[in-house]
Amino acid sequence: MMRFASLGSGSKGNATLITAADTAVLVDCGFSVKETLLRMARLDFAPERLTAILVTHEHGDHAKGVMALSRRLKVPVYMSAGTAIALDCIADVQVRVIDLHQSFALGDVHVHPVAVPHDAREACQFVLSFGEQRLGILTDLGHVTPHVVSAYQAVDALILEANHDPEMLAVGPYPPSLKRRVGGPLGHLSNGQSAELLSQIDLQRLQRVVISHISEQNNDLSLAESVLAAAIPGHEAKLQINLQDTGFDWCQIQPL
Template identity: 35%
Template sequence: MRVGLSFEVHVLASGSDGNCTAVCSDDVTILIDAGLSGRQLTTLIKSAGMDPKQITAILLTHEHIDHVRGAGVLSRKYEIPICCNAATLAACEIGEITHKTIFKTLEEFELGHLKIMPLPITHHAADPNAFFISSEKNKFLLATDLGKVNNDVFEALGKADFAVIEANHDLRMLENGPYPIMLKRLIKSERGHLSNIDCAHALWASGYGDKKVFLAHLSKNNNIPDLAIRTVSSLLGCRDDKVDCLRSAGDIRTITL
């Protein structure tokens, strides 16, 4: 048994301007989404101490540009396989891809020693996924761009040692903000995004406990990092230092499990 494996999560970008999270364990490095330019992503990857040439695969949650902008560039330049379901690949505008792996939602597959379970989520996309990634010692969940926490994500959240989960907006800021009414309705719908309160309720109800959690995909127009952290930590009844998020463009975070 390879019980001594390290497990690191690098949150490189998160929000409407672009999303990218790296999971590194032993000799496996996985990018989840690649929503910035190829040049920006390469800089962030190197700044986190990783080598783009050593990336095992790029997992795509869904086809929106803030999640796939640089995926095709990185795949072609470094010969990195793109991993996604068929509907997402068909909807992506990332150019010709030579290296690809097509998975099916709710069918587990492996990348090296890591087990990947793509979970269905509700969002205004073709066939979006959250990802539950596990090794012999660690269990990690990334769940963003979802309008509600369904049973599959809820169960995974309860099992996870660490989660990156969406806390997109503060309801009052969204309702009083400049967005058109139809967009506000979409964001608040089951095909939209989780609010700070929705996120906190899901964490509390799943029994996530006092483990550290990382809040992701915060809206720059309808949320504030300190507000998101304060809302989630107060509803969970935990210290603020148990909850974290990126605070500005270029900010990155490394979490070692």
């Protein structure tokens, strides 16, 4: 059985837990160690169970607590060479550099890195599998590439960014330079871009879509949900919101 939960998602911190058999993986850690452990306790997850940490990129809302948590729990950290350089990894952290074109195993979980266009040194996202069960995590990219569409085509569950509404971003409080970054090809997916991706995925296999990394300033929860729901008519019940403060509780992927 593969299951997954979120410690929280948004500009103030991101972290996702995945467990399968005897393996437990944390994707990103954008919270302090203290906050991470508190949020793990809320999910009734014992931190000593953690097998490894995967890092998507070096931005603080994804990597703030990675090194300290790795040292605290004595678990290895997996990331791209570019991310390792950007984070200036030091010797007392067990860093494992990964090839974004090569899948690898972490205990019972198979990890498929997916290179994505984002304004980071060598950003990636991940598809994780346990037997035939597949979970896709896809946030922090400015546009959807053919490679991304192909990589996420056969997932059973998808944690998907719907960061902003373009009109809200345009009239919102961000300075012009930040608006260009967020809405640009190396920024974050809009509601419409995420909906377009969903329209290209096999909905019969897809059991759950968790709308994530929603901007507090440039989006609205109900708006994001309605835009994505329109892209999957008849499958709206599969949608769920991932919140910054509470994340979401454990979800189980049902066997095919």
